[in-house]
Amino acid sequence: MKTIIVVFFGFFLIDVLEVQAYYHDDIGIPTATKIKALEEAIQANGTINIENRIIGGEIAFNSYPFFAGLVISIYGTSNKSICGSSLLSSNRLVTAAHCDHDGSKSAYEFEVVLGSNQMFIGGEHFVTNEIVVHPYYDHQHFTNDIAILYLHQNVVFTSTVKPIRLPNDGELTNTFVGCSAIAVGFGKTSTYQEHARNVLSHVKLQVIDNAECVRFYNFNEVTANTICTSGIGMAGPVGTCNGDSGGPLFVYNNREPVLIGITSFGSKHFGCEAGIPAGYTRVTSFVNFIKQHLY
Incomplete structure (x- = not known):
């Protein structure tokens, strides 16, 4: 029994480190490629796919105006990666630090997508390369996994684009x-x-x-x-x-x-x-x- 527990814990440690070190290669880029291809096909056919994309989830049509998709440009490849983020003010968003650099690949530009239920089609798009990663972010252990994105222009708040409140x-x-x-x-x-x-x-x-x-x-x-x-x-x-x-x-x-x-x-x-x-x-x-x- 003790041996099983030790192996179980050790296995999970390796599991988490692998995710952190290769997020863009293993997850972000493949997911972005598939989503883009699907959206382009849907646009060409004039149909909308409304299937869920989060485990046990439901569709969120304009329900969360503070959510922003991130289409990420990565050094060393023409392929895009993706992440999510949250709008905090008219020109600031918060995301995970590993969306910027995961220990293997680093980003050089972010396309922020607001007011849309889709990543590549519709909504408002803002491009920025200004991101502040927490100074003590550790990509090996996921600690201090937070970063702030700066927009170069203010977004206009609407029913589909609004900031979320921080804890008081x-x-x-x-x-x-x-x-x-x-x-x-x-x-x-x-x-x-x-x-x-x-x-x-x-x-x-x-x-x-x-x-x-x-x-x-x-x-x-x-x-x-x-x-x-x-x-x-x-x-x-x-x-x-x-x-x-x-x-x-x-x-x-x-x-x-x-x-x-x-x-x-x-x-x-x-x-x-x-x-x-x-x-x-x-x-x-x-x-x-x-x-x-x-x-």
Whole structure:
């Protein structure tokens, strides 16, 4: 029994490191390529695909105006990668640091897509190369996995483009354990899904205690600056998946969305449908860093 536990923990440690080191090659670029091809085919045929793209998720038609897709240009390749992000103000967004550089490949430009349920078609597009990665970001362990994107022009707020609120002073000590949260993204709905989907999706998740999350990962990945969600919902496995990186995890407070997490890591080997928790950058731990770059 002890031997099994040791191997289990060690396997997950390798699992997480692999995701971090090769995000763009293994996940971002292949997902972007499939989504772009699908959207172009849909545009040519004049039809819209409305299938889900987040594990256990539902379609999110203009429901989350703070969500922004990122089409990422990578050094050394003409292929694009993708991530998600959250609009914080008229010219600032927050995303995961590994969307900029994952230890293997680095980005040189971001195309920010706002007000659209699709990544390449529709919405408003803003190009920027200005990103501030947390100074203590560690791509080997997913720690401090947060970055701020600067836009060179202000976006105009509309019903489909609005910022999300950061936790206020009274919420900074809230762990949100037991709360029902929502994740939004362009990731797959199935680990074994062969074809990409093309519509923004969301999923309801339960925030769990970090001690439960550590059972599946490692103390190096799950720190006080990490927030985790359960991989099991009432209808079965739920969670973020390939392509959801950098996107928001949020709760509602008096019907107002509050950003509490940034999609960071999950299980690569066992997949998105194994009922394994997912890890996010805990926003309350980085409010000061965010505010330093907000204005």
